[in-house]
Amino acid sequence: MAILVTLASMMLVAPITTSLSTHYLQQIASGPQPGEKAPAFNVLLTDGSPVLREVEQKTSGPVTVVFLTAVERSAMPLIRVVNWYGAERKAAMDTIVVVLPKDPVAMRDRLPAIVKSLNLKVRFAISSDGPDGPGAYAINSKAMMTVLTIKDGKVEGNLALAQPGVADAKSVIALMAKLSGDEKPPTPDELNDRYATPPAGRPAAQRPGTAPSPAPAPAKELDLSTPEAMKKVIGDLVKEVAALKAEVAALKATGAGQPAAQPKPPAGPLPGAAPTDPGVLGLLRAFIQPSNTNADVDRVAADIDLYTRGKVELIKQAHDGWVRILHLKYGTEYAQKVGAEMVKVWKTKLP
Secondary structure (H helix, E strand, O other): OOOOHHHHOOOOOOOOOOHHOOOOOEOOOOOOOOEOOOEEEEEEEEOOEEEEEEEEEOOOOEEEEEEEEOHHHHHHHHHHHHHHHHHHHOOOOEEEEEEEEOOOHHHHHHHHHHHHHHHOOEEEEEEEEEHHHHHHOOOOOOEEEEEEEEEEOEEEEEEEEOOHHHHHHHHHHHHHHHHOOOOOOOOOHHHHHHHOOOOOOOOOOHHHOOOOOOOOOOOOOOOOOOHHHHHHHHHHHHHHHHHHHHHHHHHHHHOOOOEEEEEEEEOOOOOOOOOOOHHHHHHHHHHOOOOHHHHHHHHHHHHHHHHHHHHHHHHHHHHHHHHHHHHHHHOOHHHHHHHHHHHHHHHHHHO
């Protein structure tokens, strides 16, 4: 086995986008079908805190309702797409994600972390009717996600998925676009470019209809004559510091200036192995980015799971690559934790 000096020399392929996830649409019967009635129902709505308030979810106007029988990491990328597109189309339709938890108390404790991780802009709630959901809706427990588009109290679109993933995003967007009258809906990749947190050194894509943010001007003369003037000076300084931090990150990413010190690989033979599949290689490279947020780590982990699902050879390559990553201690502390969990899971799937 060749000795790997740094993980960077192994990971030469650019990060793989969500379009590489080889997930196939798995539809099953769940919920009322197009043309059937969809009455109003009660939910426990959250604003991101454990405190919930019971409200009636009306179905008279256009509304997309996403029922989740479980909130798992593999479904997070698709929930993000629903969140992003639902927020864009909020003037034309309402969007609500309703969880049907087996343990409502435990779900309440998870709510703040879920809302923060997804940066939710649409409404998020727990069903008042327990894990079976509203009785009139007949949600199938085998469908992790059931997407309903409703207008005037009747279902217009229904998409039930046993194992939802990013490959289903195009179909979900199509349903929501038809309901909201969007003739040119964005692709999943376009939504990802607009709203996903970019790696250090790459600015986020400009949102449609917004002007570029002006560069903060340095305060040449500090006016501290009044409390209001002092507040303005402080605000300008905060903006300038943020801009400087972004410039430093960009310099590091492009190799200009002094690069950040890399961890020294532990001495001796390295465990695991470098993946040979380009998809696995690129996804693992994206997984170890030091600029990743916890949400980024979850998203890439879900993409790796989808990309390798049901393919023993790819699972083995991902397992061996992750073993090496853990040994070299690359990635964020959270990435190390998630990687350790996945290694344990994948080990049970190997012959």
